Amino acid sequence: MSYRRLLWAYPRAYRQRHGAEIVTTLLDLAEAGRRPGLGLRAHLVLCGLRQRFRLPARRPLAWVAALLAAVALGAFGAAAGTWLGWRTAAAIPSDGELRALNAAMTGMPAPAAVYRERSAMKGPGVLVRADGTSDYSAARVRAALLADGWHITALEESDSATLANPPGGRAEGTPAIVAFENLVPVPTKTVRYTARKGELKLEGSGDILVGGAELGVAGQARYGTEVWPEEAAAVRPSTVAGAVVGAIAGWLLAAAAAYRLRGGERGRRRLAAVLAAAGFAALAGPVSELYRDAYQVLTYAHGSPYPYIVDGPDDGRVTLFCTIVGLLAIVTAVVAARPAGEWPGPGAERPARAGPEVSA
Structure with a gap:
């Protein structure tokens, strides 16, 4: 070499x-x-x-910046590791395939609504929701799942009742409490099912009104089916590895930036310090959420038994906005400082002889 x-x-x-x-x-x-x-x-x-x-000697702010950078990039590294880990999981069927399976199970040909979701463990999941009119048939659900290659692990039937408005409905001006007391119970059949196909899991249920012909509600049905992959073995290790790599990268970048800023003019250094502080402040929210996500990933029940959700639909937008603002502020801080004309980095205060660095 x-x-x-x-x-x-x-x-x-x-x-x-x-x-x-x-x-x-x-x-x-x-x-x-x-x-x-x-x-x-x-x-x-x-x-x-x-x-x-x-880091530069006698520069306490450089240590603070390096620690903050390590913490921040550690969070982003953990998120990246989780994302990479889930790329090794089983692929979820396409929307078209899920709609076809739903039509076969429910007997409702109308296209079902498909919602792509992300679980608390940051794994992918799909909810298929269908509302319409159909007859009750647990055997049809079983046959559809088997025909699509699913292994049924449970299929349960139960009887219940759904409250419906009497003929004529609720008269205008009638108090809500009175209208509620006049609701009529309608016999309802419920089917619940779980299944597996390879490393994919499926769970769902359907409620079908089997009575209420005189109320005009007979045959009304609602089905909901969720499909998600089993936890991939790489998810947790890659999350930890990503956090470690991100923290190291954050420290190294902060160290390089500290020497770059050290060689700049005083005014530029102050401007860079203000921008960096603003950037880390903007990243505080996203970083705390990413560490919360990493905690959810590492403490989630093994095997991903059920993909519960912890984020709302708008949470990601706020996090993305703050992340962009924070990163732009930090990058601008580094650019704002004039590059050092001569390396004032580690070892500059010592004699130029490099012998001690290569001695055994």
Whole structure:
């Protein structure tokens, strides 16, 4: 391996300042019969990585920024890891396939409503909702699921009653409490079913009014069926790995930015500090939500028994907006500082000789 290739572990500006001297030292050792071995090479790489993690001396704000950056990017890394982990899960059938299955189960040919959802564990899920008129048939539900390749794990039938308005409905001006007392119970059949197909799970129920012909409600039916994949084995490990990688990347970026800001003018440094503070403040909400999501992922019951939801439809929009504002402010803060003309980075306060960095 080339000696210069070993120097890639160091920051670029550090290589520009000390790289030639380090390589010269290694070549001198080789000519003297002390060719650098594996231990010295590893030591050189570790020293380079240490240089990347170091922060400017006597700069407490740099430490604060590095910690905040590690926490923030750790949250985004965890979210990215969760997303990647779920990419290894079983694929959910298409909307067309789900509507076809729903029509076969319910006997209602009209297209059903399909809602794509995301569970508290950030896994995908689909809810198929159908309302219309149909006759009751648990056997039809069973046959449709079996024909589509599902293995039925449970199918239960029960009797209940649904309250309906009497003939003529509620007269105008009638108090609601009186109208409620006049409701008529209508016999109702309920079927509940669960099934599996490979790594996919299915759960649903249907309520069908089997009486109430005199009220004009006989045959009214409502079905709801959810389909979701079983938890992929990679979801939790990739979430943790993403958080660790994100935290390390955040620290490294903050360290690089700290030296960049150190070489700028005082006015620009102050402007950059204000923008960075505003950016981290804007990211506070999204970061806390992402850590809440990571907690939900890691503490979720194994096997994803049921995909319960914790987010509302508008939660993602607010998080996305704050994330964009925060990241733009932080990027602007880094750009606002003038790049350093000469590397004032780790080791600049020490003698230029790089020998200690490569000694065994």
